Amino acid sequence: MSQLPLVRPATATDAPACAEIYAPYVTDTCISFEAEPPVPLSSARESPTHKESHEWLVAERDAAIVGYAYAHGFHIRAAYRWSCETSIYLAMDRRSEGIGRALYEVLLARLTERGYRRAFACIALPNHASIGLHRAFGFEDAGSFRRVGWKYGAWHDVAWLQRTCNLMKSTHRHPSWLRCLSNQRIGA
Numbered sequence: 001m002s003q004l005p006l007v008r009p010a011t012a013t014d015a016p017a018c019a020e021i022y023a024p025y026v027t028d029t030c031i032s033f034e035a036e037p038p039v040p041l042s043s044a045r046e047s048p049t050h051k052e053s054h055e056w057l058v059a060e061r062d063a064a065i066v067g068y069a070y071a072h073g074f075h076i077r078a079a080y081r082w083s084c085e086t087s088i089y090l091a092m093d094r095r096s097e098g099i100g101r102a103l104y105e106v107l108l109a110r111l112t113e114r115g116y117r118r119a120f121a122c123i124a125l126p127n128h129a130s131i132g133l134h135r136a137f138g139f140e141d142a143g144s145f146r147r148v149g150w151k152y153g154a155w156h157d158v159a160w161l162q163r164t165c166n167l168m169k170s171t172h173r174h175p176s177w178l179r180c181l182s183n184q185r186i187g188a
């Protein structure tokens with residue numbers, strides 16, 4: 001079995017490596033619906049606010065970044081604040097080595113610690129590896145949009161999967177990054 005990677009919080013200096021991993025999924029596949037690879041510094045994933053409120057992790061092996069996973073808010077409106085959307089990308093030649101599992105184990109644990117209750121994943125179909133990874137972590141079908149994305153001469157369906165992060169007794173404490181704000185500001 002391959003050596004497991006080091007999973008750690010990303011820093012700004014990891015942005016070019018993450019952009020390099022992501023680019024071929026944009027240019028060569030329908031896994032990403034983007035048309036042009038984003039410039040690293042303009043991406044939301046590099047925003048300090050984003051890291052403060054959610055998570056952005058990288059997997060490192062032999063001093064090289066081989067994948068990343070992150071979460072961002074599910075929707076801007078206040079009632080959605082316990083929900084987040086996750087995503088994950090590995091270097092193409094590093095798939096099926098357990099790196100996706102290693103990243104998601106840490107990502108989902110940290111989101112749970114932060115107080116998120118629901119994690120959602122949006123997956124352009126077909127994508128057996130991503131569906132398999134999410135199911136392996138307990139994500140369940142939440143619905144699908146049919147023929148919603150057009151890329152490379154074909155329509156693609158998108159599946160939404162969801163997972164409950166904290167199976168313990170339900171509370172409505174705000175996710176940790178919001179606790180510093182007044183109830184009035186976040187519309188509680």
Ligand SMILES: CC(C)(COP(=O)(O)OP(=O)(O)OC[C@H]1O[C@@H](n2cnc3c(N)ncnc32)[C@H](O)[C@@H]1OP(=O)(O)O)[C@@H](O)C(=O)NCCC(=O)NCCS
Pocket residue numbers: 025031087088089090091094095096097098099100101102121122123124127128129130131132133134136
């Ligand atoms: C999806 C992805 C992150 C999975 O990571 P990975 O390192 O390849 O997966 P792992 O080897 O850690 O396997 C984890 C689980 O995923 C599932 N899985 C992985 N590859 C699979 C495949 N080709 N088909 C079906 N299930 C698969 C397995 O059930 C596995 O479960 P197990 O650990 O209990 O055996 C990776 O393949 C990837 O980067 N794909 C391209 C980008 C992408 O699709 N991102 C998601 C966008 S929604």
